[in-house]
Amino acid sequence: xxxxxxxxxxxxxxxxxxxxxxxxxxxxxxxxxxxxxxxxxxxxxxxxxxxxxxxxxxxxxxxxxxxxxxxxxxxxxxxxxxxxxxxxxxxxxxxxxxxxxxxxxxxxxxxxxxxxxxxxxxxxxxxxxxxxxxxxxxxxxxxxxxxxxxxxxxxxxxxxxxxxxxxxxxxxxxxxxxxxxxxxxxxxxxxxxxxxxxxxxxxxxxxxxxxxxxxxxxxxxxxxxxxxxxxxxxxxxxxxxxxxxxxxxxxxxxxxxxxxxxxxxxxxxxxxxxxxxxxxxxxxxxxxxxxxxxxxxxxxxxxxxxxxxxxxxxxxxxxxxxx
Amino acid sequence: xxxxxxxxxxxxxxxxxxxxxxxxxxxxxxxxxxxxxxxxxxxxxxxxxxxxxxxxxxxxxxxxxxxxxxxxxxxxxxxxxxxxxxxxxxxxxxxxxxxxxxxxxxxxxxxxxxxxxxxxxxxxxxxxxxxxxxxxxxxxxxxxxxxxxxxxxxxxxxxxxxxxxxxxxxxxxxxxxxxxxxxxxxxxxxxxxxxxxxxxxxxxxxxxxxxxxxxxxxxxxxxxxxxxxxxxxxxxxxxxxxxxxxxxxxxxxxxxxx
Numbered sequence: 001x002x003x004x005x006x007x008x009x010x011x012x013x014x015x016x017x018x019x020x021x022x023x024x025x026x027x028x029x030x031x032x033x034x035x036x037x038x039x040x041x042x043x044x045x046x047x048x049x050x051x052x053x054x055x056x057x058x059x060x061x062x063x064x065x066x067x068x069x070x071x072x073x074x075x076x077x078x079x080x081x082x083x084x085x086x087x088x089x090x091x092x093x094x095x096x097x098x099x100x101x102x103x104x105x106x107x108x109x110x111x112x113x114x115x116x117x118x119x120x121x122x123x124x125x126x127x128x129x130x131x132x133x134x135x136x137x138x139x140x141x142x143x144x145x146x147x148x149x150x151x152x153x154x155x156x157x158x159x160x161x162x163x164x165x166x167x168x169x170x171x172x173x174x175x176x177x178x179x180x181x182x183x184x185x186x187x188x189x190x191x192x193x194x195x196x197x198x199x200x201x202x203x204x205x206x207x208x209x210x211x212x213x214x215x216x217x218x219x220x221x222x223x224x225x226x227x228x229x230x231x232x233x234x235x236x237x238x239x240x241x242x243x244x245x246x247x248x249x250x251x252x253x254x255x256x257x258x259x260x261x262x263x264x265x266x267x268x269x270x271x272x273x274x275x276x277x278x279x280x281x282x283x284x285x286x287x288x289x290x291x292x293x294x295x296x297x298x299x300x301x302x303x304x305x306x307x308x309x310x311x312x313x314x315x316x317x318x319x320x321x322x323x
Numbered sequence: 324x325x326x327x328x329x330x331x332x333x334x335x336x337x338x339x340x341x342x343x344x345x346x347x348x349x350x351x352x353x354x355x356x357x358x359x360x361x362x363x364x365x366x367x368x369x370x371x372x373x374x375x376x377x378x379x380x381x382x383x384x385x386x387x388x389x390x391x392x393x394x395x396x397x398x399x400x401x402x403x404x405x406x407x408x409x410x411x412x413x414x415x416x417x418x419x420x421x422x423x424x425x426x427x428x429x430x431x432x433x434x435x436x437x438x439x440x441x442x443x444x445x446x447x448x449x450x451x452x453x454x455x456x457x458x459x460x461x462x463x464x465x466x467x468x469x470x471x472x473x474x475x476x477x478x479x480x481x482x483x484x485x486x487x488x489x490x491x492x493x494x495x496x497x498x499x500x501x502x503x504x505x506x507x508x509x510x511x512x513x514x515x516x517x518x519x520x521x522x523x524x525x526x527x528x529x530x531x532x533x534x535x536x537x538x539x540x541x542x543x544x545x546x547x548x549x550x551x552x553x554x555x556x557x558x559x560x561x562x563x564x565x566x567x568x569x570x571x572x573x574x575x576x577x578x579x580x581x
Contacts, residue, residue, distance in 0.1 A: 065428055087430055095428035103413075105353040117342030118429040120335070138358055161429065238434030 017076075018043040018165055018196040019064055024073035026059050032089030033059040035220035036073070044163075046187065046197040048211030050204070051312055054222040057200045058098055061167050064198065065095045077165065079197075093314055096154045097202075098170045104143035108134070108153050111142070119161035128156050132186060148179035155186065166190060169200040184210055192310050204302040208232070216301075218310045228302055235305035237261075237272045239298040240281060245267060246293035256284045274300070343439035347413075356412050358400035359449045360405035365398045365455055368519075372398070373463035375507050384524035388551075389406060390518045395459040395467065396546035397518045400539050402451035403482055404513045406444050407489030413440060424581045433580045441486065448482055456550075466551075471548035478565045481542035484515075487570035488538060513539040535559070538566045550554040 017040040023194045024028035024036040034056040043045040049057045062068040063075055067090055075082055077089050102111050112125035129135045132152045137145060145153065151171060158166050168187070187210055190197055201207055207214055208228045216224045216231070224231055237260065250271065251264050258275035271277060278297050285292055335344045352355055376391035383393055414437065415517035417423050423433040457460040492509065496502035515521075517539035541562035545555040 067424070067428065070553055090428065090430045092427075097421060097425055097428065100425040102425075103350055103417060103420070103422055110349065114342050114346050115429060118339055118426075118431045120430075156427070163449065 002048075017041060018078060019198070020076045021060070021064070023074075024060065024063060024075065025071045026068060027071050028064060028257045030062040032220050034063070034070075034217075035217075037217065037220070037222045038073075039215050039222060039225055041101070041198060042212075043192070043196050043198060044194050046191055046199060048207040048214040049198065050214055050306065051223075053202065055217045057217055058169055060217065061169060061198055065093055065167050066090070067095075072317075078288050088272045091161070092164045094158035094166045094299055095162050096158040096166070096168045096171055098173075100154070101150075102142040102153070105141050107139055107141055108145070109158075111140040111153065111157040112156055115157050115160045116210055121162055123160055123162045123233075125156075125160055130162050131189065132156050133182065135207060145195060147174050148182075151175055151179070151183065154213045159190070163195065165196045165198065166198075167198045170202070171199070172203065172206060173202070180206070202300070204306055215286060216306070216309055223309050224305075230300045231305050232300050235300070235308050237304045238274060238277050239270060239272050240277045241266050241268060241270045241297050241298075242281075242292040243294045244285065245293070248285065248290055249290075252284070252288065253281075256281050261322045268294075288311040329572070340435055340439060343431075343436055344442060347439045349442055350413070354413075357444060357447055359404050360409055361402050362454065364405050365451050366458070367401040368398045368401065369455060369463070370396070370459040373458070376463060383522060384523040386522075388524075389465070391459055391463045391465045392551075393488075393518070393522050393524070393547070395455055395465050395541045395550055397460075397522070399452055399455045399478070399546055400481060400485070400542045401514060401519060402455070403448055403485040403542070404510060404517070404539060406447050406451070407485045408506045408510045410440065410444065410486070410489040410493070411492045411496055411506055412499075414504040415496050416450070416499045418580065419497075419499055428488045428581060438581050444486065454480065461505040468552040469550050470552040470554075473553075473555055474546070477542070477545040477549045477555055477560070480560060480567070483548060484507070484538055484542060484563045484570065487567050487574060488513075489572040490578070491570050494574045494579070499520040514539075516540045517543050536562050538563075 012013075019041040021040065022038045024034050024037045025032070037056070037060060040304050049060060051057050059068060059231075063070045064077065064082060066086050069083055077093065082089050108129070109125065112128060116125050117124035126135065126138070129138055132155060134149060134152050134156070137149055137153075140149075141149070142153070144165065151174070153169065155171060158168065170182050175183065178271055184206065187199070199207075199211060211228055213230050214224070215222055216233060224235070226234070238258075244267075250262055253259055253269070253271055256271075256277075257269050257280050258273040258277055259281070260273040261271070263270040271281065278295065282292055282295075372394040373391055373453055376389050376394075379390050381387075381389040381392075383390060386393065400446075410488040414423075418438070423436065426433045426436060456467065456469070460467045488509070492502055492505050516534050516537035518534065522539060523534040523540060525542070526534060535544055536558075539560045545559040548559075
């Protein structure tokens with residue numbers, strides 16, 4: 001199962017969209033969970049959907065898998081509608097749900113056999129367990145499993161039907177670091193097999209490591225859609241920490257191109273901003289005869305970008321609560 | 324649809340149902356509420372009333388019947404009640420835990436799981452009937468002379484009615500705790516009305532009528548006539564059908580898979 005499937009692996013330039021969402025709207029009563037979201041997902045890519053809790057991530061993927069009916073907008077999964085062609089789509093879309101337990105006394109192997117029987121062309125349940133590294137719990141009852149094992153069983157159930165698209169919702173929440181790494185390796189292997197993966201997460205490191213492209217959803221709206229690198233570079237703040245040879249005024253620092261914030265802690269100065277901070281700062285300070293030492297630079301990352309992109313909405317929300 | 328395609332679909336859906344039956348059967352054996360209550364309980368009652376019958380003179384309440392004669396139908400209906408009341412145990416939990424929802428993401432609709440469970444419960448009900456008939460007649464000597472058409476009719480109607488009532492509990496209870504609470508109250512009410520503590524022939528006028536026109540009492544009455552080769556009263560059969568229609572309406576109206 002680790003052998004890449006050449007016929008279905010994506011070739012740059014000839015990619016076709018696996019999923020296309022256009023102007024999707026979903027309301028729960030008066031609450032608008034998803035508000036005019038449009039994007040498309042290419043075949044074979046790992047597409048991440050990130051956003052704060054309650055942003056509408058799960059609702060969006062539940063509309064793709066046909067578990068929820070959109071109020072307006074359209075969704076196409078390989079040209080099929082999740083509502084009208086429900087049965088056909090279920091055949092090749094594997095879903096791992098955020099919260100769902102198996103019957104307590106059902107054994108792992110039995111659950112996989114059962115799901116395999118549901119599909120037209122399933123994978124071998126034993127091999128799926130093997131590839132997930134959980135062959136040894138085949139005869140264990142679900143209630144005896146650890147959190148990580150349950151999570152892996154959940155992924156196994158999403159994969160045993162041999163899907164072309166796998167929707168994985170919050171799949172590493174509650175896992176220990178080792179289990180998380182193991183799960184990530186699994187998803188990489190799914191990519192190698194040509195499976196299109198839609199990954200819902202609120203872990204930025206997970207999104208950065210795994211995803212080819214990310215959609216950031218906040219309060220039901222699509223804020224950004226790009227590669228993790230591009231999002232981090234565009235919205236993440238670079239940081240430069242250093243010790244100046246003599247005191248420097250804030251004004252001097254703010255005058256440097258790209259600097260947006262300055263923090264001080266004893267002799268240590270930290271500036272935050274965009275662009276190549278180190279080069280421009282060192283040059284500007286050298287002009288004033290100031291040397292810098294103990295330089296520590298950190299490139300903008302997705303965490304910063306995430307916070308920046310969701311902050312405006314969050315402060316607006318807290319104002320609403322106060323009012 | 325071409326016949327071959329129809330055949331293929333039929334084979335596939337039989338394969339899916341078969342897999343569900345296997346899993347539900349295994350789970351029922353590991354957590355044998357339905358089995359224990361539905362088959363074990365009537366067995367115990369059979370032995371109990373069989374011995375009481377041997378020590379008590381016949382002609383209970385002027386009916387011309389002995390204790391065991393009267394209790395054969397009651398015990399059958401009690402076993403249906405026990406099986407139906409254990410239905411929410413599995414289904415409400417499977418819904419609450421998200422298992423039904425998990426299944427609904429596959430090509431199989433969760434109604435198939437319900438179908439599989441109902442088939443298994445019918446098998447349990449059949450076992451209970453056989454135990455009661457064989458036990459009542461062979462061991463305790465109830466002079467049964469079953470009139471097959473009415474007997475089958477009464478049983479089918481009774482099982483349909485009691486199982487549909489079980490589905491009403493599945494439909495209305497949102498949590499397993501709630502299902503247990505409703506199920507518990509319902510269980511004892513139905514047991515009483517089926518004549519477990521007091522047979523309708525021993526009861527006074529208002530109570531006897533209440534029992535006769537209750538869901539379990541009407542079922543007992545129809546079966547009682549048919550096991551003694553008599554035609555069940557039309558009112559009893561119509562009462563059962565009426566309840567079944569009402570229960571089915573409520574169950575369908577409020578049923579949720581998630």
